[in-house]
Amino acid sequence: MRIPCQRVLKRVGVKGIEGGRAMDVGTGPGIFPIFLSKAIPGFRFKGIDLSPVMIDLAKKNATEAGINSRIEFEVGSAYSLPVENHSLDLLLCINTLHHLDRPVDFFNEVARSLKGEGAFVIVDFHRDASFVFIGIFNLLWKFFFGKHPKARGGFLESVRSSYTLQECLTFLKQSKLRDWKLYTRTVEMWIESTTHERRKG
Numbered sequence: 001m002r003i004p005c006q007r008v009l010k011r012v013g014v015k016g017i018e019g020g021r022a023m024d025v026g027t028g029p030g031i032f033p034i035f036l037s038k039a040i041p042g043f044r045f046k047g048i049d050l051s052p053v054m055i056d057l058a059k060k061n062a063t064e065a066g067i068n069s070r071i072e073f074e075v076g077s078a079y080s081l082p083v084e085n086h087s088l089d090l091l092l093c094i095n096t097l098h099h100l101d102r103p104v105d106f107f108n109e110v111a112r113s114l115k116g117e118g119a120f121v122i123v124d125f126h127r128d129a130s131f132v133f134i135g136i137f138n139l140l141w142k143f144f145f146g147k148h149p150k151a152r153g154g155f156l157e158s159v160r161s162s163y164t165l166q167e168c169l170t171f172l173k174q175s176k177l178r179d180w181k182l183y184t185r186t187v188e189m190w191i192e193s194t195t196h197e198r199r200k201g
């Protein structure tokens, strides 16, 4: 998971945010906020997930990483983020959008939660990716996770249940989020705030 974490860290770095209140939505085992908290100690991360099992695992991982005093994990929903209005400096949501059947409601929550100058990085698969890329990534997935029978078909299931670029574009336009860009990298789509880039440019 090191490479995916580094890619997210790089995008956060581009925005020049060096700390503050951050939230990871659909945190799973907490890999991304733990990695970012170690790389940028100024962040105070909260990771939320619908699954109490995942939250327990994330807490265990934070303890093992020696950073449980500066990171919190709690059960929570993407549709009702446990933060005050306009209080977050950074919001992450990695590989979770395809679990959400009300993406516009989630994007509205992102708009409500972020400070005016806050940043977000949302990454997920898109099901209209090239079948060549899907095939290659499926092989890689099976190579790394194929030993676990339950996980073997996980990549294809996730891609098939993800949104197309056009669907996502429509959801973003319907939402209250402003200053975003949507772009693709192989099987992934990335949705990011552009506030900081605009200011720099």
Ligand SMILES: C[S@@+](CC[C@H](N)C(=O)[O-])C[C@H]1O[C@@H](n2cnc3c(N)ncnc32)[C@H](O)[C@@H]1O
Binding pocket: 025, 026, 027, 028, 029, 030, 031, 032, 048, 049, 050, 051, 054, 076, 077, 078, 079, 093, 094, 095, 096, 099, 100
């Ligand atoms: C594929 S996992 C991604 C975990 C993590 N972000 C990562 O990339 O390692 C998706 C996670 O989203 C969580 N999830 C699904 N629906 C959610 C919702 N409505 N609110 C919060 N979390 C949700 C699931 O429990 C699951 O842990």
